[in-house]
Structure formats: C-alpha cells, structure tokens
Amino acid sequence: MSTLSENTIGQRSGRNGTLLGLAAAGAWALVAATTGLLPDVGDWPETENLAIAGAIIAVLLAASALLQRVSPALGRWLVDKSPWLIAIALFLSVWQLASAKLGWLPQPFFPPPQGIIEVFTYDYAELGISLVASAQLLIVGFIYGGVVGFIGGVALGWSQLAAYWIHPILRFVGPLPSTALLPIIFFAFPSSYSASIFLVALAVAFPMTVLTWSGIASVNPAYYDVARTLGASPLALVLKVAIPASLPYVFVGLFMALGAAFSSLMVAELLGVKAGLGFFIQWSQGWGSYNSVFTAVLVLALLCSFSITALFKIRGRVLSWQKGLVKW
Amino acid sequence: MVASALAQTSPETLARPSAGASLDIDNVSHAFNLDGSTLHVLDHVSFDVKPGEFVALLGPSGCGKSTLLRLIAGLEPPNAGALKVNGQTITGPDPSRVVVFQDPTLYPWRTVWRNVALGPEAQGKLKESRGRVDEAIDLVGLGQFSKAYPHQLSGGMAQRVALARALVNDPSILILDEPLGKLDSLTRLTMQSELVSLWQEKGFTAILVTHDVEEALFLSTRVIIFSNRPARIKADFEVDLPYPRHRGDPRLAELRHRSLAELGLDSTW
Ligand SMILES: Nc1ncnc2c1ncn2[C@@H]1O[C@H](COP(=O)(O)OP(=O)(O)OP(=O)(O)O)[C@@H](O)[C@H]1O
Numbered sequence: 151m152s153t154l155s156e157n158t159i160g161q162r163s164g165r166n167g168t169l170l171g172l173a174a175a176g177a178w179a180l181v182a183a184t185t186g187l188l189p190d191v192g193d194w195p196e197t198e199n200l201a202i203a204g205a206i207i208a209v210l211l212a213a214s215a216l217l218q219r220v221s222p223a224l225g226r227w228l229v230d231k232s233p234w235l236i237a238i239a240l241f242l243s244v245w246q247l248a249s250a251k252l253g254w255l256p257q258p259f260f261p262p263p264q265g266i267i268e269v270f271t272y273d274y275a276e277l278g279i280s281l282v283a284s285a286q287l288l289i290v291g292f293i294y295g296g297v298v299g300f301i302g303g304v305a306l307g308w309s310q311l312a313a314y315w316i317h318p319i320l321r322f323v324g325p326l327p328s329t330a331l332l333p334i335i336f337f338a339f340p341s342s343y344s345a346s347i348f349l350v351a352l353a354v355a356f357p358m359t360v361l362t363w364s365g366i367a368s369v370n371p372a373y374y375d376v377a378r379t380l381g382a383s384p385l386a387l388v389l390k391v392a393i394p395a396s397l398p399y400v401f402v403g404l405f406m407a408l409g410a411a412f413s414s415l416m417v418a419e420l421l422g423v424k425a426g427l428g429f430f431i432q433w434s435q436g437w438g439s440y441n442s443v444f445t446a447v448l449v450l451a452l453l454c455s456f457s458i459t460a461l462f463k464i465r466g467r468v469l470s471w472q473k474g475l476v477k478w
Numbered sequence: 479m480v481a482s483a484l485a486q487t488s489p490e491t492l493a494r495p496s497a498g499a500s501l502d503i504d505n506v507s508h509a510f511n512l513d514g515s516t517l518h519v520l521d522h523v524s525f526d527v528k529p530g531e532f533v534a535l536l537g538p539s540g541c542g543k544s545t546l547l548r549l550i551a552g553l554e555p556p557n558a559g560a561l562k563v564n565g566q567t568i569t570g571p572d573p574s575r576v577v578v579f580q581d582p583t584l585y586p587w588r589t590v591w592r593n594v595a596l597g598p599e600a601q602g603k604l605k606e607s608r609g610r611v612d613e614a615i616d617l618v619g620l621g622q623f624s625k626a627y628p629h630q631l632s633g634g635m636a637q638r639v640a641l642a643r644a645l646v647n648d649p650s651i652l653i654l655d656e657p658l659g660k661l662d663s664l665t666r667l668t669m670q671s672e673l674v675s676l677w678q679e680k681g682f683t684a685i686l687v688t689h690d691v692e693e694a695l696f697l698s699t700r701v702i703i704f705s706n707r708p709a710r711i712k713a714d715f716e717v718d719l720p721y722p723r724h725r726g727d728p729r730l731a732e733l734r735h736r737s738l739a740e741l742g743l744d745s746t747w
C-alpha cells in the first residue's frame with residue numbers, strides 16, 4: 151500500500167520534473183533568442199557570448215529533463231529549482247529586450263546583462279582588488295568593534311564599577327551615528343585606512359555592547375546559585391555561566407552590528423579611503439561607466455549576503471543546543 | 479514531648495558508618511525587604527542535625543523553607559543567628575553542601591555529561607573525576623543520554639540529571655528542595671526509593687523540603703514541621719521505622735495523621 155502510493159508520488163514528481171525541466175529549458179532558449187537574434191541598439195562585445203551561454207544552459211536543462219527518469223536526484227533538483235530558473239530567465243529576457251534591443255531603458259544608465267558580463271571579463275582584476283579591500287575593512291573593523299563591544303557588554307552586565315564608567319559614555323556616544331564623526335575621524339587618524347577601520351568598529355561596538363549587556367542581565371539568577379554551590383569562582387561564573395547563557399543575545403547583537411558595519415563601510419569608502427567596492431562605484435560613476443556601477447553593486451550584494459550567511463552558519467554551530475533556531 | 483519519647487526509640491538504621499556532616503542551626507532569623515516593608519520569613523529557628531540523619535522539612539507554601547535551604551547552602555547569610563557545619567560557621571557556598579533546587583536548572587548549552595561535570599570542572603579536578611561523572615550519570619539511569627541536551631529530556635530525566643550533578647561532588651550534606659515535586663506520581667515513587675538507597679549507600683546527611691507528608695515520612699528519619707510565615711518550628715519528631723519502609727505500614731498512617739494535624743489539616747483525616 152505504502153509502496154504503491156510512493157510510486158505514484160514518484161511518478162508524479164517524475165512527470166513534473168520533465169515538464170518543469172523542459173519549461174526551464176524553453177525559458178533559457180528565450181534568453182538565447184532575445185539576446186542573439188535581435189540587433190543591439192548599442193555596442194556590447196559580450197552579446198554573442200551571453201546568447202551562447204543561454205543556449206548551452208537551455209540544452210543542459212533539456213537534457214536533464216529527459217535524463218531525470220534515470221536519476222531521481224536530478225528529478226528532485228529540477229522540481230525544486232526550475233521555478234527559479236524560469237523566473238530568472240524571464241527576467242533576463244525582459245531586461246535584455248528593454249535595454250539592449252528596444253532601448254526602453256535609457257542608455258547608458260541601465261546597461262543590459264551583457265554590459266555587466268563585460269565588466270567581469272575586462273575589469274575583473276580591478277573588481278577583485280576592490281572586493282578584497284572591502285572585505286578586509288569589513289572583517290577587521292567588525293572584529294575590533296565586536297571584541298570591544300562584547301567585552302564592554304560583559305563588563306557592564308557584571309561589574310558595578312565598569313557600569314559606573316561605561317554606562318554614561320555608552321549613552322552619550324552610542325546613539326550618535328558614527329558617520330557624523332567622519333570629518334574628525336579622517337583627520338584624527340594617521341591613514342584613511344585606520345580611520346575607516348575605526349568607523350566600522352564604532353558602528354559595530356554599539357549594538358554589540360547593548361545586546362551583550364542585555365544578555366548578561368537576563369541570565370536566570372538560579373544558574374549562578376547552582377554554579378556557586380558547585381564551587382565555581384567568580385571568574386568561572388562569568389566564563390561558564392554568564393557568557394554562554396547570553397550568547398543568543400550576543401548573536402542578535404552581531405546581526406545588528408553587521409548591518410551597521412555595511413553602512414559604515416560604504417560611507418568610509420565613498421568619502422574616505424581610496425579602495426574598495428564603494429570607491430569603485432563612485433569612481434566608475436565619475437567616468438560614466440554605469441555597467442561598472444551595477445556590477446560593483448551586485449558584487450557588494452554578494453559580499454553582504456555571504457557575510458550574513460556565514461554568521462548564520464556560525465550561530466547554528468554555536469547555538470546548536472537551542473531549540474527552534476531560524477534557518478538561513 | 480512525644481518527640482523526645484520517640485527520639486529515645488530511634489531506629490538502628492541511624493547507627494551506620496557515615497560520611498555525613500552535622501548541622502547546627504542556632505536561633506536563625508531572616509527577613510526580606512519587599513517594596514520597602516520588611517517580610518519576616520524565619521523566626522528564631524533552631525535545630526541540630528546529627529551526621530547521616532535524613533531530615534524532612536514540612537510547612538505551608540511560602541513559609542520560608544527554601545529560604546532556610548539557601549542559608550544552609552551558604553548562598554545568603556542569615557540576618558540573625560548562626561548556621562554551623564561540623565561546628566564551623568557557614569560563610570559561603572561549598573561543594574560539600576550541594577543543593578538540588580525546586581527547578582532542575584540545567585544549563586541548556588551543556589550536554590547531560592557536561593552538566594554533571596560542572597562541579598568537578600569548577601573545582602579544577604575534572605581530569606581525575608571523569609569516571610565519577612560517568613558513574614553518577616549511570617547511577618540515575620541516564621547512561622544513554624550523556625550526550626543529550628536538556629531540551630531533549632523529560633521533566634523527570636532533567637530532575638535526575640540535577641541529582642547526579644549534586645551527587646558527583648560526594649556531598650556531606652545533600653540539600654533537596656522539593657526535588658520530586660514536578661514528577662508524575664509513578665516516577666516519584668521510584669525516585670523516592672532510589673533516594674533512600676543512595677542515602678543508605680553514601681551516608682550523607684540529607685535535608686529534604688517537601689509538600690508531600692507521605693513522602694516525608696517514607697524517606698526521612700526525622701520530620702520538622704514549620705508554622706506559617708514567619709516560619710517557626712511547630713513539631714519535630716523521629717520516624718522510628720526501619721528501611722525499607724512499606725507505604726501501607728499502620729505506623730506511617732499514624733504519623734501522617736499527626737503531621738496533618740500539625741499542618742492544620744486535621745479535618746481531612
Ligand atoms: N529574594 C527574595 N526577596 C523578597 N522576598 C523573598 C525572596 N525570596 C523569598 N521571598 C519571600 O519569602 C517567603 C518564603 O519564601 P520561600 O521560597 O522560602 O518559601 P517556601 O517555604 O520554599 O515556599 P514553597 O513551599 O512554595 O516553595 C515568600 O513569601 C517569598 O515571597
């Protein structure tokens with residue numbers, strides 16, 4: 151009985167896989183056709199390559215659609231991914247038509263997909279250097295700010311003396327947008343690099359401090375009682391009880407801090423340091439190279455998304471003891 | 479009066495080699511500050527516990543039993559009076575006096591094994607105590623669950639982990655604050671027998687707070703009954719029955735009647 155129904159489900163998903171796979175192949179053939187068969191309104195060297203790539207994807211999808219009867223894994227993949235593959239292909243086709251073929255989108259402000267590819271193939275070195283520069287600012291600033299914020303938060307939550315000194319400073323400096331300090335920071339620091347690091351770290355430290363502090367403050371006092379009767383020293387209470395118990399809050403702080411770090415990073419790069427994706431965007435705009443602007447924004451989006459994903463992964467590891475974690 | 483008469487016929491079971499400590503509670507009073515007004519919780523409480531005794535504390539809810547246990551554990555100093563272990567005044571918590579709290583209070587980020595290991599770890603002797611940790615977990619029957627996290631345990635299992643976490647320190651006084659209060663009645667009866675055999679085997683002094691008169695009588699060698707808040711000692715008598723005890727014993731029923739009378743529940747008999 152159960153095998154029978156499983157079979158029917160298998161067959162149905164098989165038929166769906168074939169249909170969806172063929173539809174996806176068709177959609178990508180449409181990308182190839184719109185790109186390759188119609189004349190461009192401007193001069194884009196990668197048009198032909200994009201058309202070929204679209205055609206290759208279409209062929210591969212069609213082949214998978216036919217082969218998926220042999221490999222159930224492939225079938226499942228098709229059922230799962232085809233809707234998105236179709237949506238992306240339709241989007242690319244419409245974009246292609248509206249920009250390069252019919253000129254509905256004003257050029258050169260809204261380049262076609264091949265305009266973006268062009269930046270990747272010709273300017274990849276520049277783009278890569280900018281990406282590394284941005285990632286470095288982000289990571290170094292995030293680590294400095296995160297460590298300072300974490301230690302500050304633990305101190306605030308734990309020590310009366312630390313709270314006496316840190317709390318007023320936090321209340322005064324914390325809410326100030328770090329970007330407001332920009333001019334001061336850039337002449338106070340020896341290099342625009344260290345100034346940018348400071349700017350990112352400052353933006354990170356505030357949410358980290360506040361949330362670590364909340365985390366420490368909300369630890370169930372019974373946890374301390376148990377640990378004390380078991381012979382824990384004050385240091386052990388901090389390291390083995392307070393900090394692990396407040397980690398869920400610390401991660402909320404890290405997520406908020408990461409968002410703040412992205413904004414500060416852009417401000418630092420647009421206005422100060424002469425490297426990184428933000429700088430690349432501004433510089434390209436100055437030269438009227440709008441396809442570079444779009445490409446850099448795309449790479450930036452990937453960088454931010456990757457950072458968040460990495461943070462979610464780490465959280466999943468560290469907080470594996472928690473029930474009902476949000477999956478990313 | 480009856481209490482002293484009973485004391486003379488104290489059962490032989492008490493006279494066994496004991497690793498337990500004596501506990502002297504001398505004129506202890508304690509109060510809390512509640513919204514500016516003073517809440518008197520303990521009122522000149524005095525009693526002495528001999529090494530290896532199993533004392534059950536009974537009393538109305540909110541009278542101050544948990545507060546007294548916190549003082550014995552050394553988590554707070556008393557407002558007045560003194561508490562002594564083996565003649566030494568209690569000044570702070572110590573792993574020789576461990577508490578199993580009303581809630582199991584397991585650390586959710588630690589596995590069962592690491593929860594039980596916290597005591598040795600905090601005292602810096604985890605290396606040589608690994609075997610003891612395993613033993614303690616086996617003792618409460620959770621060997622299979624060493625690697626489980628607290629959220630994967632049932633309420634009764636969590637309570638047993640809390641017990642193992644206390645026992646691994648080899649306490650000379652085991653302080654139990656309604657450790658079985660949240661268990662279903664079947665698990666509860668099993669755990670009661672397990673507690674008795676643990677106590678007989680290890681010889682520690684046990685102080686047990688419970689709401690359950692029958693549980694107090696089934697487990698302990700002595701019962702102390704407190705009044706309403708502020709807690710004062712209303713009755714203090716020995717349970718002169720050998721172990722293993724039988725729940726249907728007429729002597730238990732007699733003592734139960736008496737305890738209920740002291741608690742003001744005579745009419746329910
Ligand atoms: N930290 C505290 N601050 C103020 N009041 C407290 C505090 N701890 C306990 N109390 C009060 O002291 C009284 C006695 O509390 P305690 O927890 O000792 O009662 P209990 O006898 O253990 O009750 P139960 O049997 O319900 O557990 C209660 O009225 C409680 O409100």
Ligand SMILES: [Mg+2]
Pocket residue numbers: 543544545580655
């Ligand atoms: Mg209580």
